[in-house]
Structures are given as C-alpha cells and as structure tokens.
Amino acid sequence: MTGGGSLARRQKLSSVMSGTVAAASGLTVLPLALVLGYIVVNGAVGLNLDLITHLPAPVGEAGGGMANAFLGTLVLVALASAIALPVGILTGIYLSEFGQNAFADTLRFLTDVLTGVPSIVIGIVAYTLVVIPMQSFSALAGGVALAIIMVPTVTRTTEEALKRVPPTIREAALALGLHHWKTILLVVVPAGLGGIVTGVMLGIARIAGETAPLLFTAFGSRFWPTGLTGPIAAVPLQIFQYAIAPYQDWHRQAWAAALLLMLLVLGLNLVVRLATRTGFQREQA
C-alpha cells in the first residue's frame, strides 16, 4: 500500500507535507494577528476619556462618547446572568449528579443544539416572547436573548467541573450521614466552584460581544437607559451602527470601543485559560 516509490521520495513527501500543514497553522493564526493588530492600533489612536464618560453627540457632530452603551452592556450582561446562571448551573448540577439516564442524554444533546442555533434566530425568539407582548423594545428583551445564548455554556462547564470532583469525596460525605442534596450543596459544589466560575466567565465573554440578538430586542439608544422596559444601548450595537455610518468621528469611536470590548472579551478568556491550564495535550497524557 505504499503509494510512492523509494524511501527517499517517501521521506521527502513526508517533510513537504509537514511543511504544508505547518504553513496552514500559520494561516489560521494570521487573521487573529491582523484583526488584533488593527484594533489595537486604530483603537488606541481614537481612545479618549470622553468615550466612557459622555453621551453620544447629536448625529453628525464630532465628539461625545458612548458612556450609555457601556452602562447598557453592563445592565444587559447582569440581566442575562441573573436569568441564565440559576438555570445553567442547576441544569449542570443535575446532569453531573443525576445524569445517568436517557432524559439527561437528551438534555445534553439539546444543550448542544441550543449552542448551534444562530444568534439572530435567538433574537427573533426573544422578540416574539418579550417585545411583542410588551409592545416595546426593551433591556429586558435583550437580557432574555443573551440569557438564552449563555445557558448552554454555563450548563456544560458546570457539568464538566462537577464531574471532575472525585467520587470518593461524595462517598465520604454520604458515609458521614449527610443527605444527598446536602452532599451536593455543601461538598460537591464548593469543590467544583472554580470550574463553575470559569463557566460563568466564559458565558459573560460570549455574550458581552453579541450584536445580532440585540438588534431588535435591546434596539439601542442615544440616551441614558430609562429602565428595564425601554430600549437600551449596548457597545457592540453601537460599534455596528457607527461602523456602517458615513461619519469619520463615528468610525474613530467604533475602533476605540472595539479595543475596549476586545480587551474585556479576550481578557476574560485569558484569565480562564491561565486559571484552568487544560491544554489538550495535557488531558491526553
């Protein structure tokens, strides 16, 4: 079954192909370098304190900032977390501690399916569930949309974190006469807390930059938020609207906001990565 002649030729093919796949790896990293590089350079040039302390200037005028969008993103992420964390963490606990049955397998499968639903579709769902009944775009609708996106991430990381807690710890607690639920609450969950926090951070990183599901739920605004039942601004939405608008100063602000958003998202990811340090080769060993 040797396809290719002499040993020398086969070895040459091997090294040529090794070079090719190494080059391909370089190609996968190249876009990251380009995008990060441009965002850092263009963002740093346009960054000023006004961006996070001032409201947007009237349309077409230079200056102003998007302080309301930063506050809005904070509100939206908090809302989404308030909805998604209980659901996600409890589902994760269920899957890890009681998950040896067909129902749990179905749940895992559905969680994966939910991860793959396009975020714009989640936006439509939040629109029909919240915006239509309330007859208004609202922070609440945006929070619901982001929560639906956050749940699968939190569920999956919670389950995996708790599964890594050694069974002997559970058995020791049970042997000491603790109820099953107390064992879970007082022993298993604290032992897996680091992993759960990781999941929460990944979930926040995932939703902080989401734009599509906010377009027709949170809708965006050029003013301070008026409450949870009215439209609210968000940083990714503002970046999108500024990027496609014809004003130079808006482009500058979009790059600067992009830099801050990128620092937040990649920062969270890096912290998680350093905290867990589960390179895949390590797991393999």
Place this chain on the structure above:
Amino acid sequence: MSFGLLLLLLIAVMLVEMVNESAVSFSRFGLGFLTSSTWDPQQRVFGALPFIYGTVVSSLIGLAIAAPVGMAAAIFIVELAPPWLGNAVSALVELLAAIPSVLLGLWGIFVMVPFLRARVEQPIIERLPNVPFLAGPAYGVGLLAGCLILAVMVIPTIVAISRDVMAVVPKDQREAMLALGATRWEATTWAVLPYARSGILGAVVLGLGRALGETMAVTMVIGNRSEIPASLFQPAYTMASVIANEFTEATYELYISALIEIGLVLFLVTTALNAAARLLVWRTARAAR
C-alpha cells in the same frame, strides 16, 4: 430536573413561536417563498431565493477555504508540532473563536474590503476580462468578502473539533504504522485520518452550520443587495443579514412574518446540521473508547 425541563420547553417554545409568527407569510406564499427571487416590500411580494442563494454559496465557498486549512492545522497540532507549539497554536485559534463577530466585521469593512477592491478585484478584472464569476466592477464589498470573513469565522470550529477527534485516536494505531516503516505523513494519512474520519466530517458539518447562521460580520461586508449575484465581486445578501437589516424597518405584519419565516428556515437547517454533526463526532469518540 425541572430546570432541565425548562430547557426542553424553551426549544419547543422557540419552534412554536416562529411557526406561529411566520404563518401569515406561509399561507400567503406557500413553498414558493423559497423559490421566488422577488423581494419587494413596497409591492408586498416576498421571495427568499436571493438570500438562500447568498447564504448557501458564501457558506460553501467559505467552508471550502476553511476546511482544508483547518484540517491541516489540526494535523499539525496533534501529529507534528512539539507540544508547546501545538498548545500555543491551539490556544491562539481558540482566541480567534472568541473575537466577537462585530469586531471582525469592523476590521472587514475598513481593512479587508478596501484591500480586496484595490489589490485583488481590480487587478483580476483588468487582467482577466470576461471571465465568468470574476466580472467587475470592483466594489470591495460583496460575495468574495463575505466568503473570506466566513472562512475566518469557521476555521476555529474546524480546528478545535478535528483536533479533538484526532487526539483520541489510540497511540497504538500510529505506532504500529511507524513500526512498519511508514513516514510520519504516511502514519497520519493511513492510520489517524481514517480512524477520525467521521469526526472530521462532523467538524466540517458543524462549521457549515456556524457559517449559515453567522450574521454580523457577513452583514457588514457582503454588500446587502437582494439580487442573485453573477460574479464573486458583486454584492449579495444572506438570510441572516436580511433579518438583521430589515427587521426593525418591517412596518406591516406580512413583512415581519416573511422575515421570521426566513429565521425559521435558518433555525431548522442549522439545527438539523448540528444534530447530524454531533452524532458524527460522538461516533468517533465512542469508537475510540
């Protein structure tokens, strides 16, 4: 358990709500909605073909770029690179996956699009006039820009999943090949890839699912014109983009209903692809156990 039921309920509610809300459009246009290419909100006529075409073509071309590159990178990470380098590439590709779509779109609009217009499309049009699919004028924004940005967005998915399924191929497989005198490349192509085949296929299908539903970055660079483009350089439109752009402008029930019907189709297709991909990946993982 009850929270689990909540999740189940949520997916059921998603489906029911979208079916309900798209009923007006479906009863008006029927299946012709998917095959008609006229999208004219002013005349209240809606056909989704230009968007379906734009979505399918941009996703397939994006995937055709991303799949070989992503698989090669996975081979490098698992089979050839020293562990520190493999881990580093792996981590960087995961960071690429974490960049929000809107930031890729921002880069796309202001960096990639002008580059494509001046350095790629214009020279090609001048040197190769009258070649089908490569006709001018050079807009910059258009199908090509959409394909490229999708390729960038899909690569992390393909690398991550292919890497994981290759990593679970038992060491014995490779060592047996190497002991028979195979080179590293031969061991990879004859012992590792066949073993991981269905998982890698799963990775590609998962990537396709991601590409089909990708919204922001594509919306920002594909040009958003509801015609079926005859050239790679012409503006196009995708299903996700038309929802993103027109949903808040849709002023009457039939219009919104038509947009939600597009969302429903997108939901059904991506969910089916995802389910299939998960089964493929799961099969490889089980076979390796």
